[in-house]
Amino acid sequence: MVNIKFPDGKTIEYPDGVTPFAIAEKISRKLAKSAVCARVNGILTDITTPLSGDVELNILTDDTPEGLEVIRHSTSHVMAEAVKRLYPQAKLAIGPSIEDGFYYDFDVAEPFVPEDLPKIEKEMAGIIAEKKPFVRIEMERGKAIEMMKSKDEPYKVELLSEIKDDKISLYKQGDFTDLCRGPHIPNTGKVPFFKILKATGAYWRGNERGKMLQRIYGTAFATKEALAEYLNHLEEVKKRDHRRLGKDLDLFSTHEEAGAGLIFWHPRGAMIRYLAEEFWKKEHLRHGYQLLNTPHIAKDSLWKISGHLDFYRESMYASMDVDGMKYHVKPMNCPGHILVYKTKVRSYRDLPIRWAELGTVYRYERPGVLHGLLRVRGFTQDDAHIFCEPSKIDEEVLRTTKFAIHILNSFGFSEFDVSIGTMPEKYIGSPDIWKKAINALENALKIIGISYTMEEGGGAFYGPKIDIKIKDSLKRAWQCSTIQVDFNLPERFDIVYAAADGTLQRPIMIHRALVGSLERFFGILIEHYGGAFPMWLAPVQVIIASISEGNVAYAEKLAEQFRSEDVRVETDVRNERISLKIRDAIAEKVPYILIVGEREEQNNMVSVRERNKGDTGQVPVQDFLKKIREESIFRKG
């Protein structure tokens, strides 16, 4: 007999060799139907594995995260079988479940083309209809290697030869056998609602110099609704794509003539940038920073001292000749700030010095990685460098982190993922000094009470860092803030301050960016708001639309009045119907549309149409102005 302990604490006896599935059937038909796998004494297993001894049992249904993962993993096996049926020459690599779905990598002579995907989907449907059981097979590693050799699956052989255990497991459905830890769903008929999404290239084991394989991505969900919802979500993401909205809303462009990854800000985009910059500068001044401006190019001697020519060369553009000397476009602002520091003797009384600059830098990014505003070659960092006494490092990191969160909050973000990056392989400075810095970062985060993760090896070459990722309205995470301690540059540039005891001491430097880069953050903002910017950032806050020719003068008079009060207003006095003007203004995602005709003109009123609310009726002009004046100040989206 086996004693089964259930999650609710009850223990029931079953005959030896009973399977979780049989137990589920006993409990209810519904449970048996939705059961996907089981957790037996904490270990995920097949639902068909016989049980013995005393076990704690969790039956996992298709609506649990583990259940869904198993479903997706099994679907990847089904897809692999389908591919092998259609393309017998294909070699299998790996096929895990991932967030939101799964993929499988194949080595095929001809890359998959989009037309292949429906064929594969159809084949999968056939396999699913066959309801073939997933059978777990355990065997000696050597035997498995033999088997995969005989099947001519070199990638599986390679994987097997690296596994430490002698006993390995395989899963078989019909004639298709794959190396796999499991668990799996009981049979292929249990694959619920799936979709193949795309085929791409991917390196074997992620190695750039390795073989390029072909990867097929797909997803699967327990219910039709969940799949539909996910596909819907993908549509929503597409609709909010900043490249799409950037074009539709006339915010920015890139140009083949100018080069890849170089952004041109159009009037409306530039207005949003101006508003963001203005806010950013004011907040910095309020938080104890001073502003700096430094040049875009500098002689290679500067980059030699900073170490960039040694450590950052791949990301720097080639030098240009100026009077027989080599100059480089700057990839970072820090050396410039240090030069300013060095212009006079600094006292401990001057510290901390906090210098901020919206500094434009240029970095070489490989052509394949460029992406709209999110990955570019020229961008403006919202940079700052803090020079402080070593004893003040905790305090400054704390301050900076709080400030970062304040700024991000102001732009409408309130969820964060925080991590600390530790010493990478390529680094400068002593390990001891690194340890100290990491402690400082951890202390600061502990004091604030933010939870964080450690990213081993995730630091910059010159020091450890705190990274803050924001979550946008679609729950996607974006790296924005970074706070980096630097024990190294002060050393390289030999910067000092006069301490209280009259000795010269080395300050600590903290590099930090809050929104990261203006280009990237702009892209994030566009997607976060779906182009519908809050009042304080909206490039056009109000469109005044005239009903007919007779009201044009009134519309323009109002616009002039609004403009004099710093309202960002435009008029639409085209010879068009009001419904067309409303339609166009809605497409531009303008917060307020004011409709003015005879009725409004006579009483000095406006008819208000609010974004997302529709027609909200007539109000006196002064009332409307008062309302939007207040809204324009309000931040946090």
Added chain:
RNA sequence: GCCGAGGUAGCUCAGUGGUAGAGCAGCGGUUUCGUAAACCGCAGGUCGUGGGUUCGACCCCCAUCCUCGGCUCCA
């Protein structure tokens, strides 16, 4: 950088070895209109760029630039 897909009018897209198309936007006219598309007309393209094959290339081939989906990278 690697694998794949793509680049035709301002935008979205059709076309396919034999004279380059539509809708929207633009411009002109008519209409003067009350909350998500009035009507008529006009104009707009060296089909990303450079070579090649061909009697003839938007179409086929090569190179190159740019974009997209991934991989890799991301101080």
